[in-house]
Amino acid sequence: MKDSWYDVAQICLNGHVINDCVKRFPNHNKKFCDKCGALTITNCPNCDTEIQGQYHIEGAMDFPGYTAPAFCPNCGKPYPWTEAKIQAAHDLVQELENISDDEKKILTQSIDEIIKDTPETTLAVTRFKKILLKTKKPIVDAFRNILVDIVSETAKKLLWP
Numbered sequence: 084m085k086d087s088w089y090d091v092a093q094i095c096l097n098g099h100v101i102n103d104c105v106k107r108f109p110n111h112n113k114k115f116c117d118k119c120g121a122l123t124i125t126n127c128p129n130c131d132t133e134i135q136g137q138y139h140i141e142g143a144m145d146f147p148g149y150t151a152p153a154f155c156p157n158c159g160k161p162y163p164w165t166e167a168k169i170q171a172a173h174d175l176v177q178e179l180e181n182i183s184d185d186e187k188k189i190l191t192q193s194i195d196e197i198i199k200d201t202p203e204t205t206l207a208v209t210r211f212k213k214i215l216l217k218t219k220k221p222i223v224d225a226f227r228n229i230l231v232d233i234v235s236e237t238a239k240k241l242l243w244p
Contacts, residue, residue, distance in 0.1 A: 092136030103136040
């Protein structure tokens with residue numbers, strides 16, 4: 084059996100992956116993000132667990148396509164970039180003019196549910212889509228741009244097939 088292990092990832096507070104192999108390639112580490120200038124982290128701010136990076140298998144090529152995780156697997160809390168995107172989506176809801184306050188509340192609650200893969204996800208997607216039908220395409224696109232990296236795989240397939 085070959086040895087396998089997860090490296091540590093370095094990610095900026097806005098979710099840009101700086102280095103998915105902190106231990107293997109420390110020379111790629113940066114204190115600040117070169118895309119947005121935000122501070123970078125390698126540990127969960129809530130529980131101090133290292134952020135899981137690239138998966139290595141001894142003697143095999145590394146798998147490409149690492150993406151920043153949305154939640155810490157140790158404490159279950161959202162990472163700062165996930166929180167920032169959730170907040171941006173909530174703020175966008177408040178900017179909508181052609182939906183009622185009740186619909187804004189439902190849309191906000193739906194956002195909180197579509198980022199998790201739970202029994203409520205499909206219902207939340209249905210509510211989210213139903214309300215967004217009352218908006219214009221640029222608003223729908225704005226929600227997609229904010230949420231596409233943090234919604235659950237189930238929600239992603241239902242929202243943007």
